Amino acid sequence: QVQLVESGGGLVQPGGSLRLSCAASGRTFTIYGMGWFRQAPGKEREFVAYIRWSGTSKYYTDSVKGRFTVSMDNAKNTVYLQMGSLEPADTAVYYCAASLRKVSTSMAEYDYWGQGTQVTVSS
Numbered sequence: 382q383v384q385l386v387e388s389g390g391g392l393v394q395p396g397g398s399l400r401l402s403c404a405a406s407g408r409t410f411t412i413y414g415m416g417w418f419r420q421a422p423g424k425e426r427e428f429v430a431y432i433r434w435s436g437t438s439k440y441y442t443d444s445v446k447g448r449f450t451v452s453m454d455n456a457k458n459t460v461y462l463q464m465g466s467l468e469p470a471d472t473a474v475y476y477c478a479a480s481l482r483k484v485s486t487s488m489a490e491y492d493y494w495g496q497g498t499q500v501t502v503s504s
Contacts (some may be wrong), residue, residue, distance in 0.1 A: 383407045383479050383493040387459070390498030391476060393467055397502070401462040403477030403495055414438075414484030415460040415490055417451060418498075419473035428486040432460060438484060444470075467502045472501050 389401040391448040405412065414433045420426040429449065430441045436453040460477060475498050478491035485491075 383409060383412060385477050385479060385493055385495035387475065387498040389397070389436075389475050390500045392433040392501045392503065394504050395468060395502055397467050397498060398463070398465045399467065401475055401477075401498060401500070403452045403462075405458045405460070406481060408457045409434075410478045411481050413482055414480050415453070415476060416443065416478045416480065416484065416486075417460075417462045418478060418488060419471075419475045420497075421470075421473040424473075426488060428488070430462060431484040431486070433484055440484070440486070442486070464500070467500075469502050472500060472502050 384406045387403050393399050412434045416431040417429040418426050419429050428442050430451040432439045432451045439451055448466045452461045477495045479493040480491045
């Protein structure tokens with residue numbers, strides 16, 4: 382089993398920055414990759430970014446490229462999502478997820494999920 386706990390969400394003004402954290406515990410040695418997803422009110426959950434547990438092979442959805450950065454701290458078993466130039470459209474609950482097999486843009490490939498952290502971008 383793997384447990385994931387997100388933190389770092391909050392209220393930020395347009396153009397601002399936030400860093401989300403996702404701390405993994407349990408059988409972390411089984412994790413192949415980590416993903417970040419988000420779900421805005423009334424919308425389906427969507428892919429944001431992924432990273433291999435080794436810290437290589439990163440990928441972002443087009444709408445966040447150049448604004449968001451995903452990174453790993455293997456010593457802390459923690460994945461980060463640094464978000465910049467935030468827009469109201471980025472408002473959502475952000476979830477991290479762990480996959481035991483592959484990194485993917487598909488929710489179906491992820492085995493464990495965190496509880497989510499709210500990010501609100503508003504003036």
